[in-house]
Amino acid sequence: MTAAAAPARAGRLPLTAALAFAATSLPLQALAIAVAVHLPAYFAANIGVPLAVVAAAFGTVRLIDVPIEVALGLGMDRTRSRFGRYRLWTLIGAPFMMLGLYMLLTAGRGVGSAYLITWLLVMYLGVSILMLSHQAWAATLAKSYEDRARLFGVMAAVGVLGAVSVLLIPIVMERLGYGEAQGVRAMVWYLIFLAPVAVAIVVWRTPETLARETAGHRFRLRDYVEIVTDHSMRRILLVDLMVSLGPGWMAALYILYSRDYMQFTSGQANILLAVYVLSGVVGAPCLAWLATRISKHRTVMLTAVCYSLLLVTLPFLPKGNLAASLPTLFFTGFMAAGFNVLTRAMTADVADEMRLKQGKERSGLLYAMTTLTSKIAAGLSIFLTFGVLSQMGYDPQLGQRNTAEAIHALMLCFVVGPVVFVMLGAACLIGYRLSAERAAEVRRELDARDAAFDASAAVVSLTGEEREAPRPAPSSSSPAARPS
Template identity: 70%
Template sequence: MTTAGRDGRLPLGLALAFAATSLPLQALAIAVAVHLPAYFAASIGVELAVVGAAFGLARMIDVPIEPALGLAMDRTRTRWGRYRFWTLLGAPFLMAGLFLLLQADRSIGTAGLVGFLLIMYLGSSMLLLSHSAWASTLARSYDDRARLFGVMVAVGVTGAVSVLLFPIVMDRMGYSEPEAVRAMIWYLIALTPIAVLLVVWRTPETVMRDAPGVRFRLRDYGELVFDRNMSRVIVADLALGMGPGWMAALYLFYSRDFMGLTSSQANILLLIYIVSGIVGAPSLAWLATRIGKHRAVIAAALVYSLLLVTLPFLPKGNLLAMAPTMFFTGFMATSFNVLTRAMTADVADEMRLRQGKERGGVLYALTTLTNKIAAGVGISLTFWVLGQTGYDPKAGAANTPEAVQSLMLVFLAGPIVFVSLGAFTLLGYGLTPERAAEVRRQLDAREALAGSAGALEGLTGEEMTAPGPAR
């Protein structure tokens, strides 16, 4: 079975269908980063420290689960495929966790909130990890991977946009912000099974079996983590996730108390920030095919940081004046996740050439892990730092000018520092387009040689094709 079109690229229809999993995942990412922490702290009345601790602790507990999931995925072989199976498994966990969060009230406490978040995070981990690893097997060339991950993020942006419309539209209809957040959660519960079923129905999957006798050893895991290229991707991904995650956790407070925006205006600006990814994802993926993925990330990170510096100087309460900066900031931020995931697919090829075994699940577990650490630490650390300034996040609270000024400084300092660090980390990254093409050439030659002996993976082995339409 082939998934490539006549020009060697994935057909756009196949890429769009496969990207459907990004709809609930990106919508969830926005809800968790922006609305859920503020919902529990400002609307439900859970203490700020409890909210920050719960989100941070849930992420930290989830940390050791991620590599275990990746290793399990790489070893999975079922009649339904490898990543298709885990995609189907993740959906009910995500839905159950979201439903439980709907039941929470101010008496929930740290332990209860952590438990509900863990169930939700487990489901999202299964979906995100299987989706990313599956993508690396669908798109096989350096440039096509940038394109596919660009499509995935662009489709995911529509999911994020749809979830952001809830507070905007419901505010116009007279509903409160807590009611809008609850409607948002119900929407995610309904969207998840629809997106997952579309992906597993329309996307073929090819599972490469390992050569006999090749086993995963502890030193192999160490080689993955400390590989010259993968270690840079891991650290960069962590820093690039910490920056926007830090900013997202404080965005509603910053826009309300420093910029003087209403809730509806703040969500419109956030919508502009997110919508820019529809243009930004494919544009920066195209740039990556011209100058290389790591150079495109470095350029975007530097421009992103410079744009953030201008935010405090924009006229307060002026939606139109803020819109261009928010658009181009979101445009640049899109590249972080798109290109580091595409870079991970290239590293997976290099590792398979070196070790003779599929390591995509474990490698994507490492990058997904960095996102979780960034999200958890970002919320926990940001809320803790903000709490030390004396700022009160409750709606209607009378904060002093000094507290509001501290909010602004905390809001900007974290993203600028972390995103700049992410750009710096990628200096010296060695998996250039030329090197990636050479790795792919050697893999193709080895698989062709193995195919002549009746095998596809390594010098021996076989290919199992899971159900799915031929392309």
């Protein structure tokens, strides 16, 4: 180990602290699986809500989410309290999520789109608060390019455990003789009880330190424009939209595809889905490690290609054969686990660069933007897939009694959409500039400026004189550093 590498390694977040902090990922990823895979199909097939109404409800909620997400990010960045910034918001988010879930659980036959939209909004408000505070908090805990990949890998791996735990519920329920609808309701109750336990662990075990901000630096409208039009952030948003839309599209159709095209039972479909998700425990840290060797954006590109090739082979697997499908589902999930891990770690690097340029912490706003793209993708995937199927004559309540043409259309929708979007996401990273070397340079400049800030504060405390904290020195990428 070199002398330069030793301090960096010594400054890493301890694994025990990373695991405790990652507890919020348990209910978030469990909910993501439940909502993406089970809830839309539950409302359509078990509650009897028409496909078009389900699609409209989920799509509308995502559109309403747009201004809410940004407002939450801005609110977090401006929050100051003795209890902390992100710790406070974490405590606020859990009750909203739990209330929304409970009200969706009580929905009965004949429920309309207004009811679904209202309580989906409440649930997603809680999810947004928890997710934004968790990711922005992570960006302040892990300081280096490599440690961020590692921390987000741990968060993803813990989230996988949450997703697998919720998928085990319908499998066990089926073995005990309960129906599919009862299994979904048991999943929702599990999420309601898991959320406060996970939040309590994070708040109890995780310290929070607010990033240094430059005194006297006012945030202007053009600062917002700079964030949105930043080369790296613009690429990340496009990539995140595409690599979220692909798996989200697949998730929206998974239960219907597994049941009606592959002819699996509900229990078998959930076993395969559990394998797909559980593979992320291995995939997330492995791909995070690979990102420290070949860079984060190249790892995303490689992962997208492998994911697409594996997905194309799924329809050729023997129908009803559980053992034959297990390896392909494992490696497909292995690759999918890297998408959000790496884009979120890349966003943390952009947050550093923005703090260097603007002198203010923007993690909340940046993660609001990436979370927003994921939510838009999730809503669009349900809206588009269910809308296309309804136009092609597919009826989820008929199941395998649909026409051969309708079931073939189901298969094409399941495969083609994810491949197209994920490969577009990979293409968006061609020419990405925020490399490991650039991220390390930004960290060095921030550390030097923070040290100067602390030295200035020490002088003030000793002399009793007020002095303005040092303003940010122009970085190599800032407008002030460019020749006129």
